[in-house]
Amino acid sequence: MKKVYILLFMMFILSGCIAFENNESLMKPPKPVSKINTVIQSFLPSDASIIKATTGNYVNSYSLIDLDEDGLFELVVFYTVQKEASVQGMVLKEEDGEWDIVQTFEGDGNALYELDFIDVTNDGILDIIAGFSFSDAYEVRGLVMYQYDGYKIKRNFYTSYTYKVIDDVNEDGVKDITIILLDENHISNKVTVFNYVNLEMKLVDSLTLKPNMIEYYNITSGLVSLEQEKGIVLDAVSETQTAYTNILLFDGSNLKSVFNGEQEINDKLYRLNSEDINHDGIIEIGIPRVPVGYEDTDDRYIPYIDSYYRWDGDKGIQFVSERYINYAYDYRYELPWIPENVTIESDLDYKEIQFISTADQSLLFDIYVIPIEKGDQLEGKIVLARKGNYVYCTTVNDKTLQRRFQLLY
The missing domain is CATH 3.30.200 (Phosphorylase Kinase; domain 1)
Known part of the structure; x- marks a missing residue:
């Protein structure tokens, strides 16, 4: 009788094993790249050329991603055709093992600079955020936000930009888009924050920054003080080739620049990224230090020490740590x-x-x-x-x- 019970138990386990499979075992394995490329080519115009983003997290020839989180992948592809002046986009969706085109859409510029998939409309669906560049004015680019609802693509926002940050800087629960725009001559320097409100992207606030910046070589967002204030940290290079760090944050509903004067305590002799150096969750400002005894030495022979400081509001910046890199x-x-x-x-x-x-x-x-x-x-x-x-x-x-x-x- 005991053997019968054991046999019945084993039959039960074997017959019901599918019920105990984890989610990973039920997921479909990704299709081979060759098949995906064949699918894409079948929907492209004959004179089309697929293009990749120059920088960012998505620099492949296509993006396979579940935009609307329905368990089915979408294929997002950007391309150019000879007869069109600007970049084109296309979204494909797989249903019952077959791919079909959801929609083609108009891009901007003649090259894809960067690409992100982030929910900035707060509807639980990833938005397509693409930066397009122009060969005649590379530093001034066009940023487009496309909203997808599972059936169609809607172009919901456009602005000129040089750099962007996507984060909930004003901490209202919705990710905002912060735009930094340098003019062609690098004289004007403006930052603007947009937020999705009442079914459209609206300007929250804007601010004119320290002028005559050549470029921002490092931009990061996160906590910037012990008071858990959230902000954007900008590392920039000025016309004099010296570096400089600024912090942007919200003071109530207004955008605020922490450092913006002619002479600042965080001016740098060379480029050094600001980062969370001690892994405490707060971004520290990196400032190179000339060691004692090297004050009159040629730059080429100075063993600089990288010092890191935390911004502490009215207290200014406070020393955190140092490191030497050889x-x-x-x-x-x-x-x-x-x-x-x-x-x-x-x-x-x-x-x-x-x-x-x-x-x-x-x-x-x-x-x-x-x-x-x-x-x-x-x-x-x-x-x-x-x-x-x-x-x-x-x-x-x-x-x-x-x-x-x-x-x-």
């Missing part, structure tokens, strides 16, 4: 000391780096890069890492300090 030999060192207490000494080719106390000139830590074939130079040194043809060493027997050494790649 790009010649692909390593970095996270400094545990405060800036005024440490400087650097280096040989001419940066193979020997010493961190020196400014108080008593004592050695705090050192790093030696030794070619493998010169193994005799390893005597008396502690190996930190090996890479390629080099051994990285120190003479300081302190594991806490040693752990701050990292290879870049």
